[in-house]
Amino acid sequence: MGFMSNGRVNIVITNRKLRYTYHKSNKMEGLQEHGELELPPSVLEEGKIMDKALFSELIRQLVHEHKWKRKKLLFAVPDDTVVIRQLEVPAALSREEAKGYIETQLGNSIYLPFSNPAIAIDFLEKQVDKQHVLLFAYPKEKITDYVDVFEQQGLRPVVADLTSLSVYRYYMATRQETTQHHILLVHWNEDALVLTAFKENKPVFTRNMKVEQATEEVDMERTIDEYLIEINRIIDFYQYSITKGDAQIELLLLSGDYPGLPILKQRFTESTLVVEDFTNGELPSKYTDVLGLAMKNEV
Incomplete structure (x- = not known):
């Protein structure tokens, strides 16, 4: 099994199911195993962990069964509370500076339907005096709860993603x-x-x-x-x-x-x-x- 030591676990979460794959690379041909787990009712509601003990036990069983201890993990959260918004920032800002600028504007000129967001940005077209930016915002507490459980059960979360972006990535990769x-x-x-x-x-x-x-x-x-x-x-x-x-x-x-x-x-x-x-x-x-x-x- 040594050849799989550099592989990684991928988990997509919905309120009712958990789908997973184990890949030894980020290519389709790297797929080693896949599966789906039906979640008991009320474990998750609107993307939030409601029964942390039970969810943690389910993850523990998966990690033990598939020998995922210390494996890298990518996971996708439900898109139910994501905010996607187009904004403008000064054109001279770098990507990191633009993100910092947006963070200073949260609650002032930029309003979100939740507090304490985790945010990511993507640059769009640029004009002489302004840079168009795509803002992704998600309740940080929800992501932190997942990370805590995964880490407690021996996984190494490295990236969180949105399910819709994952689906579109697959579409782009599999269409000529x-x-x-x-x-x-x-x-x-x-x-x-x-x-x-x-x-x-x-x-x-x-x-x-x-x-x-x-x-x-x-x-x-x-x-x-x-x-x-x-x-x-x-x-x-x-x-x-x-x-x-x-x-x-x-x-x-x-x-x-x-x-x-x-x-x-x-x-x-x-x-x-x-x-x-x-x-x-x-x-x-x-x-x-x-x-x-x-x-x-x-x-």
Whole structure:
């Protein structure tokens, strides 16, 4: 087993499930094992650990069973409370200076729906006097709780990611080329639906909705039709509010573990949108998120 000593663990967390892979590199061919764990009810709610003792025991069992002790870990948190916002900073600032500048503006000119955020930034286009910046903000307490559990059970967390970014990373890595510049990712799990719009491969908008579990096929179709209205609203919002009528969504990406995704895809067959999913991969399509996470660099 020595050849796996430099490998790393990748874990994606939803409120109901935990998906994992073990890779010896951040390439698809580095995949060694994969799996999924059903989480007991109320262990997680809205991405927050509610039963830390039970969650910690579940992680301990995984680490012991798969011999992950002291392995590096990349994990993706639920996107339910992430804030993605476009901002402007002075053009002369470096990336680190821009992040520091934004931190000084939190609570003053920049307001978030939660306090004590963990933030990351990405540079967009630059003009003479200003730099456009993409801000990602997430409640730091939620991330810290996960890190504490993982470290207590012998893992070495090195990177936290957003699930939507992991899915999109997988899409970019497995497509030879794309001519679409305006893409809506529909990431639908059994517990939540997350809609993330990408413009020129950068996320510019996200919307999260809780999903009630359907018990019968009729209920599932009704649920899909209800959320389809919201998906179409977001498509219109992107065209008329975000791009001011200059562009529109060209491609829908469908991912997640929601069993009704094939029905949703069928609903869009008569539209002018291109619809893609991940049903032709080596693993079931629900693993798209954790496979994309595994492709992320550690810095």
